[in-house]
Amino acid sequence: MLKVEQKEWEAITAPLSFKQALDSLSSLHKLSHGRGTPRAVTFEELRKRAEDAEASRNEVIHSVWATSKASGTLQQVRITARAATGIRENLAEGRDISSVGSLHAIAQEIFETNRALSNYLGLAKGSKLHFEQPQGEG
Numbered sequence: 828m829l830k831v832e833q834k835e836w837e838a839i840t841a842p843l844s845f846k847q848a849l850d851s852l853s854s855l856h857k858l859s860h861g862r863g864t865p866r867a868v869t870f871e872e873l874r875k876r877a878e879d880a881e882a883s884r885n886e887v888i889h890s891v892w893a894t895s896k897a898s899g900t901l902q903q904v905r906i907t908a909r910a911a912t913g914i915r916e917n918l919a920e921g922r923d924i925s926s927v928g929s930l931h932a933i934a935q936e937i938f939e940t941n942r943a944l945s946n947y948l949g950l951a952k953g954s955k956l957h958f959e960q961p962q963g964e965g
Contacts, residue, residue, distance in 0.1 A: 839851075840852075845881050846878075846881070849874060849877055849878065852874075852948075853870075853874055856870050869947065870947065873940070873943055873944045873947055874944075876940050876943070876944075877940050877941075877944055879936075880933075880936050880937045880940045880941075883924075883933045883936065883937075884933065884937060886924060887924055887930065887933060890903045890904070890905070890924075891903070891904040891905075891906055891916075892904070892925070900925065901925040902918050902925060903918070903924060903925055904916055904917070904918060905917055905918075
C-alpha cells in the first residue's frame, strides 16, 4: 500500500490515538484500493472489527469497578455527568465484562483482530513483532 518500512510507519502513527491511526490507515487504503473492490470490502470488515475491539477494551479500561456488598461479586459502575441530572453512579447493565472469562474473550478478540489486520497489511513481516498464540494461552 505504502512504500514505508515498519519503523517509519511506527514513527508516523505512534503519537496518534488508535482512532486517528485507524482513520489515517483507512484513508490511505482508499487512495490505493478505492471503494467497493474486494480488497476494500475486506479492509472495511477488518477496520470495523478493530473499532469494535477498541470499544470493548475501552469499556473495560475506563470503567470503575466495585465489589457488591450484597453478593461480593465484582461489578462495573458507570459514572455519568449530565447538565440535567448531575453526577450519577449506577451499575452497568447489559454485557457482563466482570468475569475472567469475559475479559479473556475481549483480550482474545483484540489479539486476533491485531493479527488479522497486521497480516492483511503485511506489517509484521521483517519485524520483531509476531502474532503467534503465546504458549499456554487459549
